[in-house]
Amino acid sequence: MDLRWSVEEDAFRHEARSWLEANVPHGLPSGDTREGFAAHLEWERALFAARWSAVSWPERFGGRDASLWEWLIFEEEYYRAGAPQRITQNGIFLLAPTIFEFGTPEQQERLLPRMAAAQDLWAQGWSEPGAGSDLAAVSSRAVRDDGRGGWLLSGQKTWTTRGAFCTHLFGLFRTDAAAQRHHGLTYFLVPLDAPGVAVRGFERLDGDEGFAEVFLDEVFVPDRDVLGGVNEGWRVAMATTGSERGLTLRSPGRFLRSAERLVQLAEQNDEPALRDRVVQSWIDAQAYQWFTLRQVTSIVDGRAVGAESSLNKLFWSELDVRLHETAMDLLGEEGQLDGPWSRGFLFSLAGPIYAGTNEVQRNVVAERLLGLPRR
Amino acid sequence: MRFELDADAAALRDAVAAVLTKEVTGSVIRAGWPDGDGAVVSAAWRKLADVGVLGTLAPEAAGGLGLDLNSALPALERFGHSGLPMPVVETIAVAAPLLADARSDRLGDVLSGTAVLTAALGDSGLVPFGAGADLLVLRHGGQLRLYERGELALEPVDAVDGSRALARRTGPAAGGTVLTDDPDEVELAWQRGVIGTAAVLVGLADRMLAMTVEYVQQRQQYGVPVGSFQAIKHALASALVAVEFARPAVLAAGWALAAGVPDADAQVGAAKVLASDAARLLARTSIQCHGAMGYTTEHDLQLFAKRAWALAPDWGSPGWHRARLASALGIGE
Numbered sequence: 001m002d003l004r005w006s007v008e009e010d011a012f013r014h015e016a017r018s019w020l021e022a023n024v025p026h027g028l029p030s031g032d033t034r035e036g037f038a039a040h041l042e043w044e045r046a047l048f049a050a051r052w053s054a055v056s057w058p059e060r061f062g063g064r065d066a067s068l069w070e071w072l073i074f075e076e077e078y079y080r081a082g083a084p085q086r087i088t089q090n091g092i093f094l095l096a097p098t099i100f101e102f103g104t105p106e107q108q109e110r111l112l113p114r115m116a117a118a119q120d121l122w123a124q125g126w127s128e129p130g131a132g133s134d135l136a137a138v139s140s141r142a143v144r145d146d147g148r149g150g151w152l153l154s155g156q157k158t159w160t161t162r163g164a165f166c167t168h169l170f171g172l173f174r175t176d177a178a179a180q181r182h183h184g185l186t187y188f189l190v191p192l193d194a195p196g197v198a199v200r201g202f203e204r205l206d207g208d209e210g211f212a213e214v215f216l217d218e219v220f221v222p223d224r225d226v227l228g229g230v231n232e233g234w235r236v237a238m239a240t241t242g243s244e245r246g247l248t249l250r251s252p253g254r255f256l257r258s259a260e261r262l263v264q265l266a267e268q269n270d271e272p273a274l275r276d277r278v279v280q281s282w283i284d285a286q287a288y289q290w291f292t293l294r295q296v297t298s299i300v301d302g303r304a305v306g307a308e309s310s311l312n313k314l315f316w317s318e319l320d321v322r323l324h325e326t327a328m329d330l331l332g333e334e335g336q337l338d339g340p341w342s343r344g345f346l347f348s349l350a351g352p353i354y355a356g357t358n359e360v361q362r363n364v365v366a367e368r369l370l371g372l373p374r375r
Numbered sequence: 376m377r378f379e380l381d382a383d384a385a386a387l388r389d390a391v392a393a394v395l396t397k398e399v400t401g402s403v404i405r406a407g408w409p410d411g412d413g414a415v416v417s418a419a420w421r422k423l424a425d426v427g428v429l430g431t432l433a434p435e436a437a438g439g440l441g442l443d444l445n446s447a448l449p450a451l452e453r454f455g456h457s458g459l460p461m462p463v464v465e466t467i468a469v470a471a472p473l474l475a476d477a478r479s480d481r482l483g484d485v486l487s488g489t490a491v492l493t494a495a496l497g498d499s500g501l502v503p504f505g506a507g508a509d510l511l512v513l514r515h516g517g518q519l520r521l522y523e524r525g526e527l528a529l530e531p532v533d534a535v536d537g538s539r540a541l542a543r544r545t546g547p548a549a550g551g552t553v554l555t556d557d558p559d560e561v562e563l564a565w566q567r568g569v570i571g572t573a574a575v576l577v578g579l580a581d582r583m584l585a586m587t588v589e590y591v592q593q594r595q596q597y598g599v600p601v602g603s604f605q606a607i608k609h610a611l612a613s614a615l616v617a618v619e620f621a622r623p624a625v626l627a628a629g630w631a632l633a634a635g636v637p638d639a640d641a642q643v644g645a646a647k648v649l650a651s652d653a654a655r656l657l658a659r660t661s662i663q664c665h666g667a668m669g670y671t672t673e674h675d676l677q678l679f680a681k682r683a684w685a686l687a688p689d690w691g692s693p694g695w696h697r698a699r700l701a702s703a704l705g706i707g708e
Contacts (some may be wrong), residue, residue, distance in 0.1 A: 001445045001662070003630050010377070069376050075662040151579045248495070266706045275706055279697040282704060290623035294378040314616050318518055360606075366608030370588050373603045 003293065005073070012066070013073045013150050019050060020081035030343070031087040032210030040087045044118035046302075054116045055094050061108070062116030064188050075325075076145045076253030087162060091122030095170050098187070101226030102236050111189070124173025125157040125190070126237070133360045135172070136182040136234070140216065141172040150222040151175070153188060163212025164201030167192055169284060172233045185233035188328060189225040190216070206346040212340040248318045252289035257324055258344070259285035260329075265341075269330045278330070281323040288316055307368035310361040315353030324348040378623065380449055383442055388449035390426050395457035400423055401675040407460025407538035413507065414610050417488070421499075422460050431467055433475035434601055438486050442470075444567065444629035448574040452622070455578025460538035460681055462504040464676030464690075465494040469564050470512040473519060477554040481521070496565050496690075503689070505542030506531040513544075514552065519561055520551035536681035546598045559592030562640075565690075568633055570643045572690040573625045573650035578652070580618045580657040580685045586676055587611060587661040590668070607664055614660045617653035644696040652695045654683035 005013070014288040029036035047053040048062060056071040057063025066074065101109055114120040122141060131137035139156025153173050160169070169190045176184025192199060198326055201209040213293040228236035233287035252348070259282045266278040291312070299305060324345035335342060366372040380388070384683065398419040406415040423429065433439025440446070447467055454463040456560065466485065470492050474482040484490035493504040494512035496519070502511065511522045528546035555561060559627045579634055588611060591602030592630035628646040631639035658680035669676050701707055 001379065001381055001630050003627060003628070003634075005376055067443065131639055150624045172417035201686070263704050263706060270707050272707060274693065275701045276697050278706060279700045279704065280648070282700070283648055283697075284620075285644050286642065287620045287649055290378070290627040291620050293376065294623045297376075297378040311619055315620055316614070358611070362609040365612035366602075370584075370608075370611055370615060371592075372588065372608050372611065373592065373600050375599065375603045 005069075009069060009073060012070050013077060016052070016074050016077040019052065019083070020077055020083055023050070024081045024083045026082065028084050030208050032206075032208035032212075033161060034165065036207065037162065040084055041118055041305070043084050044086070044088050048117045053088065053118065054096070055209065057096070057112065057116060061112040068300060072251055072253070072292070072296065074252035074313075077239060079253040079257035082257075087165075088115070088118055089119065090161060091120070091168075094124060095122050096234060098170075098239050101239055102187075103357045106224070107227065108210070120168050120246070121162075121166040121211070122168050122170055123160045123163040123192070123214075124168035125160055125169040127159045127160055128156055131359045135237070135356075136185075138172050138174060138185065140171070140173045141177065142175045142186060142188065142221070143218075143301075144175075144315050144327060145220065146234070147218060148222070150220055151186075151188070151226075152218040153190065153216045153221055156213060156219055158211075158213045160212045161210060161215055163192075164199055164353065165211055172237055173243045175230055175233075179231070182234035184231050184232050185237075187227040187233040188221050189227055190219060190221055194219050205349065205351075206343060237340070239255040250312070252292045253287070255285040255288050255316060255319060255323070258320070262323055262327055265327055266332050269332075271330060273327055274326060277322070277326040281319065281326055284319045284322070286316075288312075288319060291315070307364055310364040311369070313355060314358055314361050319349075320348040334335050378536075378627070379589045380626075381445060384446040384449050387426075387428065387431065387446050388444065388453055389439070391397060391423065391428050391450045392456075393671050394419075394426055395459065399457040399459045401458075401678065404458045404460055404538060404675070404678045407540070409537055416460060417491075419459060420491075422480050422487060423459075428474075429466055429488065429505075430471055430482075430486040431474040433482065433486065437475040437478075437482060439471070439475060444570065445626075445633055448570065448626060449630040450624075451571050451574035452578040454582070455575030455682075456582045458579070458582065459462040460540075462491065462493040462508065464568055464571035464575055465503065465512075466492045468567040469522075470494040470510075471566075471603065472511060473554045473560075473564055474521065476560075477521070477552070479521060479552070479554070485510065494564075494656070496561075496568060500544045501532070501694040502529060502542050503546060503685075504540045505529045505544075507539035508563055513548065513551075514561070515548065516550065516565045517558060517561065519564060520548070522548055522551040523556050526540075526550045534685065536685040538678070538682070539685055563632075566640055566643050569647050569690045569696075570625065570629050572686050573621075573628070573643075573647045574682060576650035576654040576686050577618065577625055578613075579679050579686070580621070580654040583654075583657040583676065583679050583683070584611065584614050584618060586679070587614075587657075591664055594666075601664070609688035610660050610664060614653075614657055617649075617656050618639060619692075621646070621653040626683045641700060643701075644691070644700050647691060648693040648696050648700075651687035655687050659685045668676040673674040679684075 028039045031040035032038050051064055054063045055066040055074045059065050063071040080338050142151040142153045145152050172185045173188050175186040196217040200210050200211045204210040262281055328345050348359045406412045427440050428450055428616040428624040430439030438582040454535050486490045490509040493508040495502040496514050509524055528547050530545045533543050534541040591607050592600050594601050624646040628642035631642045
């Protein structure tokens with residue numbers, strides 16, 4: 001047990017902090033709008049130029065070979081500096097881990113450097129109108145095209161984050177029409193400018209055009225853009241959902257920073273009746289940090305996280321809602337104005353829904369961690 | 376950075392767990408209640424003393440194990456899990472190291488399990504195990520003093536958890552031996568009591584969860600195990616979240632205290648809040664999931680729930696610690 005950072009890790013923190021302090025832009029419009037997305041793209045390219053866009057990746061793909069510990073440090077510094085949201089999130093944190101695990105060397109060489117450089121911008125194509133939490137219900141299909149050596153994809157994906165601004169989509173399609181549920185699915189990588197793709201952006205709860213519907217009508221995708229094998233899609237996708245629920249999506253630095261901002265807000269707008277809730281949010285952010293440090297030790301020791309990532313997801317998403325509800329109460333009437341806290345509040349409400357609703361996560365925890373019977 | 380128990384800590388925890396599993400049954404916990412056979416509890420206590428765990432924090436030269444809180448807390452969690460009705464935190468985390476530092480000649484009897492030692496550092500006048508302890512460490516002004524039982528006026532009181540031999544001080548103390556008057560040492564002893572209690576609470580929560588998970592798989596209603604209903608699954612999933620997030624906070628705070636990290640007291644307070652709230656959530660959820668079976672004194676669940684209700688407010692309630700943290704964070708000043 002040693003909860004101190006090493007001299008090397010402190011040096012890494014110092015380097016990250018200095019660079020972020022000198023380079024972080026402030027006051028960018030939301031990255032979930034067309035103009036804001038462009039501004040964030042510039043920031044992503046600045047991050048890449050200084051090799052901060054994907055610190056944990058190997059150097060040859062544009063990273064720094066940073067350890068998981070250093071990645072946590074970078075995240076903490078990133079949020080501490082008040083740096084912008086990562087519009088490359090779904091590629092770098094959700095798709096890339098899957099490419100590292102299942103991609104061929106050719107796919108890794110071709111896809112990862114462009115992703116790190118924010119040349120290719122990836123959207124997640126899981127959900128469909130009839131398949132939300134029940135991901136195995138996807139009905140979008142892929143039909144074999146032997147002549148051209150690939151597949152023809154048809155169907156509809158929806159609630160695709162920043163889909164109207166991204167260049168590529170990763171998603172699950174049914175390659176075996178006879179197979180049921182999680183069998184016969186394949187993980188495809190699809191350029192959104194391919195013939196037969198139509199994208200329509202639509203507004204999320206906060207009014208930003210952060211969602212899109214993606215319609216596919218016999219879109220040709222070559223064999224080289226199958227990730228992890230035909231009919232292996234469920235297994236491959238599960239690796240990504242583990243990342244999404246767990247710590248690579250939401251590192252503790254984010255909540256430590258939010259809790260610190262909440263404490264500052266409470267110092268300015270003190271309301272004795274709300275002190276308990278402010279402090280509880282601070283406590284919960286600490287708890288998430290300690291849980292994560294224990295979990296990362298476990299990962300570093302070579303143990304798989306598995307269903308435990310559902311515990312992360314339940315905790316951070318509900319912490320985030322409570323924290324923002326407390327901020328809104330501290331702000332009183334001012335809380336109804338458009339601003340960072342009201343926007344954060346609306347965004348926090350998505351947390352218990354995306355990456356598998358918290359109701360589904362509780363089923364996962366009960367059945368897989370506690371061993372309760374399925375019905 | 377490495378958040379994993381050291382070999383010493385894991386070995387002590389496992390040794391303690393083995394004895395507790397063998398020695399502490401529901402009937403042993405019940406023996407700690409009024410009119411119970413106290414000799415049964417004392418016998419279990421001496422077996423634990425044989426493992427050396429009572430002197431975990433006392434130096435080897437004084438007959439202890441010479442370990443720190445990183446080892447004491449996982450063992451204390453197991454004590455909580457067992458429900459053993461003895462002053463485990465008061466002895467192991469708080470008072471034995473004070474007696475060792477003061478070179479008290481009573482330490483040997485305490486570590487062998489012959490003399491029962493308790494401690495109460497708060498202002499309420501309530502003394503857990505005050506009705507049965509041979510030796511007591513209490514605050515006297517800015518000092519911590521060791522008293523023999525005969526030096527104090529103590530009146531047993533009825534309590535919800537009847538297994539803690541709770542007593543109230545009814546008069547001024549006479550005599551006693553000064554263990555320390557160093558404000559830093561007094562504060563550290565308090566912090567050790569807080570974090571030790573938090574560890575016990577995590578163990579209690581873990582035990583109630585395990586009992587409930589077992590019960591809802593056996594209990595059938597509407598022709599199926601009640602544990603197959605989502606309402607039950609979701610309640611127990613939330614319960615597991617509470618336990619799994621309290622435990623690392625307790626261990627981290629213990630590490631900070633042992634390492635002398637400047638903000639250790641804030642981490643200790645946070646951990647006590649998380650552990651108290653987790654144990655109370657488990658008490659409530661477990662009783663609910665046991666249905667009417669849980670609302671009886673015949674089922675052992677009540678022994679653990681009542682302990683949780685006793686310890687959640689002890690060594691500073693969640694509200695007390697949150698208020699202290701609010702000041703430390705600069706809110707409301």
